[in-house]
Amino acid sequence: MIVGSVALDTIETPAGKAVEVLGGAATYSSVACSFFASAGIVAVVGEDFPAKYEKLLRARGIDTSGLARLPGRTFRWGGKYLKDVNKRETLFTELNVFEKFSPELPKPYRDAEYVFLANIHPALQFHVLDQVKSPRLIVCDTMNLWINTARKELEKLIPRVDVLMLNDEEARLLTGEFNLARAGHSLLKQGLLAAVIKRGEHGATVFHRRGVFFAPAYPLEDVKDPTGAGDTFAGGFIGYLAKSGRKDFAELKRAAVYGSVLASFAVQEFSLKRLLKITRADINRRFKEFHQLVSF
Amino acid sequence: MIVGSVALDTIETPAGKAVEVLGGAATYSSVACSFFASAGIVAVVGEDFPAKYEKLLRARGIDTSGLARLPGRTFRWGGKYLKDVNKRETLFTELNVFEKFSPELPKPYRDAEYVFLANIHPALQFHVLDQVKSPRLIVCDTMNLWINTARKELEKLIPRVDVLMLNDEEARLLTGEFNLARAGHSLLKQGLLAAVIKRGEHGATVFHRRGVFFAPAYPLEDVKDPTGAGDTFAGGFIGYLAKSGRKDFAELKRAAVYGSVLASFAVQEFSLKRLLKITRADINRRFKEFHQLVSF
Numbered sequence: 001m002i003v004g005s006v007a008l009d010t011i012e013t014p015a016g017k018a019v020e021v022l023g024g025a026a027t028y029s030s031v032a033c034s035f036f037a038s039a040g041i042v043a044v045v046g047e048d049f050p051a052k053y054e055k056l057l058r059a060r061g062i063d064t065s066g067l068a069r070l071p072g073r074t075f076r077w078g079g080k081y082l083k084d085v086n087k088r089e090t091l092f093t094e095l096n097v098f099e100k101f102s103p104e105l106p107k108p109y110r111d112a113e114y115v116f117l118a119n120i121h122p123a124l125q126f127h128v129l130d131q132v133k134s135p136r137l138i139v140c141d142t143m144n145l146w147i148n149t150a151r152k153e154l155e156k157l158i159p160r161v162d163v164l165m166l167n168d169e170e171a172r173l174l175t176g177e178f179n180l181a182r183a184g185h186s187l188l189k190q191g192l193l194a195a196v197i198k199r200g201e202h203g204a205t206v207f208h209r210r211g212v213f214f215a216p217a218y219p220l221e222d223v224k225d226p227t228g229a230g231d232t233f234a235g236g237f238i239g240y241l242a243k244s245g246r247k248d249f250a251e252l253k254r255a256a257v258y259g260s261v262l263a264s265f266a267v268q269e270f271s272l273k274r275l276l277k278i279t280r281a282d283i284n285r286r287f288k289e290f291h292q293l294v295s296f
Numbered sequence: 297m298i299v300g301s302v303a304l305d306t307i308e309t310p311a312g313k314a315v316e317v318l319g320g321a322a323t324y325s326s327v328a329c330s331f332f333a334s335a336g337i338v339a340v341v342g343e344d345f346p347a348k349y350e351k352l353l354r355a356r357g358i359d360t361s362g363l364a365r366l367p368g369r370t371f372r373w374g375g376k377y378l379k380d381v382n383k384r385e386t387l388f389t390e391l392n393v394f395e396k397f398s399p400e401l402p403k404p405y406r407d408a409e410y411v412f413l414a415n416i417h418p419a420l421q422f423h424v425l426d427q428v429k430s431p432r433l434i435v436c437d438t439m440n441l442w443i444n445t446a447r448k449e450l451e452k453l454i455p456r457v458d459v460l461m462l463n464d465e466e467a468r469l470l471t472g473e474f475n476l477a478r479a480g481h482s483l484l485k486q487g488l489l490a491a492v493i494k495r496g497e498h499g500a501t502v503f504h505r506r507g508v509f510f511a512p513a514y515p516l517e518d519v520k521d522p523t524g525a526g527d528t529f530a531g532g533f534i535g536y537l538a539k540s541g542r543k544d545f546a547e548l549k550r551a552a553v554y555g556s557v558l559a560s561f562a563v564q565e566f567s568l569k570r571l572l573k574i575t576r577a578d579i580n581r582r583f584k585e586f587h588q589l590v591s592f
Contacts, residue, residue, distance in 0.1 A: 083474045178379045181515035202498040205515060214512045214589050219477035219501060253592040293510050294590035296549040 002030045002235065003103050003128050004118025004141075006043040006053075006067065010078040010091070011270060015224040021271035022053045023077065025118035025141070028228035029235030031275050032262040033116075034060040035283060036239035040109050042066035042128070046074040046097045056276070065106045070097040085226045085267075086200040105131045114242040116234055117161070119143045122153040129160055137193075137247055139163040139238050141230070147173045155190075162193040162247070165234055171197045180205065184212070194252055196237075198230050206256050210249045215256040216294055218264040218286070225270040229263040232275065236262035261286045298326045298531065299399050299424050300414025300437075302339040302349075302363065306374040306387070307566060311520040317567035318349045319373065321414035321437070324524035327571050328531030328558040329412075330356040331579060333538040335531075336405050338362035338424070342370040342393045352572070361402045366393040381522045381563075382496040401427045410538040412530055413457070415439045418449040425456055433489075433543055435459040435534045437526070443469045451486075458489040458543070461530055467493045476501065480508070490548055492533075494526050502552050506545045511552040512590055514560040514582070521566040525559040528571065532558035557582045 009023030030039040040063035045054075047069065057064055075098035078091035103124055105112075113136040117125040125140060140161040146154055147170060154174075158164060164187060168180055177183040180197055184207035187195035195207040201223075206213040237259035244251050261283055268274045305319030326335040336359035341350075343365065353360055371394035374387035399420055401408075409432040413421040421436060436457040442450055443466060450470075454460060460483060464476055473479040476493055480503035483491035491503040497519075502509040533555035540547050557579055564570045 179517055179519065181517040184515070185517070199498070202495070203512075211588060212515050213592070214515070215592075216499075216510045216512065216590070219480070219508050219510070221475055221477040221481070223475065250592070257592050291592070292507060294512070296509070296511075296546070296553050296587070 001042065001066075001105075001109050001112035001114070001132070002026050002033065002039045002116045002118065003042040003125070004029065004116075004120060004231070005075055005098055006041070006045050006049070007075045007077050007098075008049075009227060009271065010076070011081070011225055011227055012079070012091075013081040013085075013225050014083055016270065018225070018270040020076070022056070023227060023271060024075065025228070025231040027057070028231035028266065028272065028275075029116055029118055029238075030057065030062045031060055031272055032232040032235030032259075032266070033239030033242070034062055035236070035262070035280060036258070037114070037242040038063060039235075039239070040066050040106070040112065042103045042105060042109065044068040044070055044097050044101045046070060046072045049074045060276075066109055070100075072097045079227065081226060085223050086202075088226070103128050113137070114238050115139070116238045117141065118231060118234070122146050122150050122157045126153065126157050126160075129157075137162050137238070137241055139165060139234060141165045141234060142170065144170055144173060159191040163196060163252075164192050165196040165198060165230070167198045167200070167230065171195075181212070193247065196256065198233065200226070200229070204233065204256055204260065206252055208249045208252060213249070213253045213256065215253070215260045216290070217260060218290060218293065220264060220268065223267045226267050227271070229267050232266040233259035233263040235259075257287060257290050258283070261290060297338065297362075297401075297405050297408035297410070297428070298322050298329065298335045298412045298414065299338040299421070300325065300412075300416060300527070301371055301394055302337070302341050302345070303371045303373050303394075304345075305523060305567065306372070307377070307521055307523055308375070308387075309377040309381075309521050310379055312566065314521070314566040316372070318352070319523060319567060320371065321524070321527040323353070324527035324562065324568065324571070325412055325414055325531030325534075326353065326358045327356055327568055328528040328555075328562070329535030329538070330358055331532070331558070331576060332535035332554070333410070334359060335535070336362050336402075336408065338399045338401060338405065340364040340366055340371075340393050340397045342366060342368045345370045356572075362405055366396075368393045375523065377522060381519050382498075384522070399424050409433070410534050411435070412534045413437065414527060414530070418442050418446050418453045422449065422453050422456075425453075433458050433534070433537055435461060435530060437461045437530055438466065440466055440469060455487040459492060459548075460488050461492040461494060461526070463494045463496070463526065467491075477508070489543065492552065494529065496522070496525070500529065500552055500556065502548055504545045504548060509545070509549045509552065511549070511556045512586070513556060514586060514589065516560060516564065519563045522563050523567070525563050528562040529555035529559040531555075553583060553586050554579070557586060
């Protein structure tokens with residue numbers, strides 16, 4: 001089960017522009033997940049959400065019974081990336097129906113064993129967990145905004161999740177540790193199975209009580225649109241674990257590499273264009289390339 | 297053979313301050329190299345250079361017959377690192393005797409098979425190569441200043457070297473490619489055996505016609521002084537290759553990891569303090585930790 005946003009994105013990058021294309025954390029992560037396991041998504045869209053987009057998710061085996069359609073407009077986000085793809089500028093955020101999003105799980109979703117809480121208010125993430133009966137693995141994302149404005153709720157939530165995913169700045173803000181190795185270990189002490197610190201084009205580091213693992217980002221020559229890379233990583237990560245059924249350190253490492261593999265495809269085209277074109281064979285091939293990249 | 301600076305550094309970092317300590321590119325790289333092979337250094341110091349420092353280099357098996365002692369003061373550099381150890385501020389540069397440095401090789405040095413040209417003016421690097429009879433492997437470093445002020449000399453030099461090492465900004469400046477994968481491949485086309493793009497705490501990438509290799513930086517909790525990390529990397533890199541006698545892609549990968557291992561020790565204390573304390577066993581242990589860090 002994946003809880004988060006479904007959005008219409010307008011994106012400018014040095015490679016071009018895309019207007020009102022399919023986006024949102026739940027979208028990217030559920031599509032990435034779909035290569036390994038079928039996710040049910042919990043999200044909200046407005047009356048204007050194109051039917052073709054919902055159809056496209058269903059065609060990937062994604063359960064959209066938790067996708068509420070409310071009166072009003074769909075969440076819209078506009079962003080611009082500079083040459084340094086790790087830096088982006090938000091041009092506009094129209095929350096629309098997402099403003100009043102209160103995730104209520106359809107009954108079958110309450111049995112979900114693998115849960116990805118994409119970046120929404122920690123109180124809402126908490127509310128979701130209260131509805132899930134006996135999850136096996138909970139992965140949680142968050143952002144600067146909540147660390148600054150809802151730190152208490154977030155700190156209450158962390159001991160209930162297994163894997164916390166943040167980017168480097170967020171990890172620093174949350175722990176007060178500038179050094180990322182210290183930040184990672186400080187997060188671990190809060191009762192997590194693993195803390196994953198994402199560093200965009202610099203890869204991601206998995207902190208686990210048995211050690212530290214570094215999943216590199218693939219050195220791509222053709223990054224077109226970095227939107228959704230982190231959510232794609234998370235979707236590939238939890239999808240792989242849901243399929244494997246294990247959650248030991250060795251599997252978490254592989255999950256992180258699969259997450260990086262999926263993210264590396266996602267950024268090669270605007271929106272979900274490339275993700276929707278690849279096959280398991282493409283994924284396996286790039287997984288091997290990742291292996292080559294760091295093997296010595 | 298290692299050609300470059302020997303300096304007295306004054307360094308401030310969030311972890312403390314060190315005044316007039318041993319530094320310089322040739323110093324860091326020759327000490328790192330010394331774990332694998334004995335380097336002869338070519339550098340210049342002033343009359344004030346403490347005899348104990350030269351003794352310390354000799355004690356590591358480093359040949360200092362190419363270390364000229366000229367009238368005047370030794371090259372001094374002062375720098376300050378911020379919390380983000382990838383960012384530093386130069387507080388002062390006193391070239392002193394280094395200003396007129398013109399590397400003349402003692403006769404036995406002309407037979408050197410492995411040459412590291414640390415960061416000096418490309419015309420001087422060229423002048424060094426003209427004195428070496430039949431080198432097997434030439435590794436060359438450079439910096440923004442020379443790319444901006446001596447681009448022609450640098451471009452003439454590149455086809456004569458085997459491995460060019462630069463940091464990410466320098467690679468972008470030299471190639472005009474912002475994307476590092478493109479920058480790396482563009483450098484390769486200039487006739488190099490390999491291009492190594494260093495990204496400080498984000499690791500280093502080796503570009504070779506047979507593929508791309510990523511050597512991570514170890515996630516250290518105790519970075520005290522990043523000075524010399526890049527030169528230590530280079531010294532470990534060429535030292536390992538000199539010992540191995542091979543220069544295929546597999547060996548270049550291992551050399552990059554040994555370079556990263558040495559650099560990870562260097563930054564754990566001010567100046568060369570930690571580098572001078574470690575043993576081959578420490579190096580081997582951390583080499584295995586690097587392996588663990590990326591194995592999946």
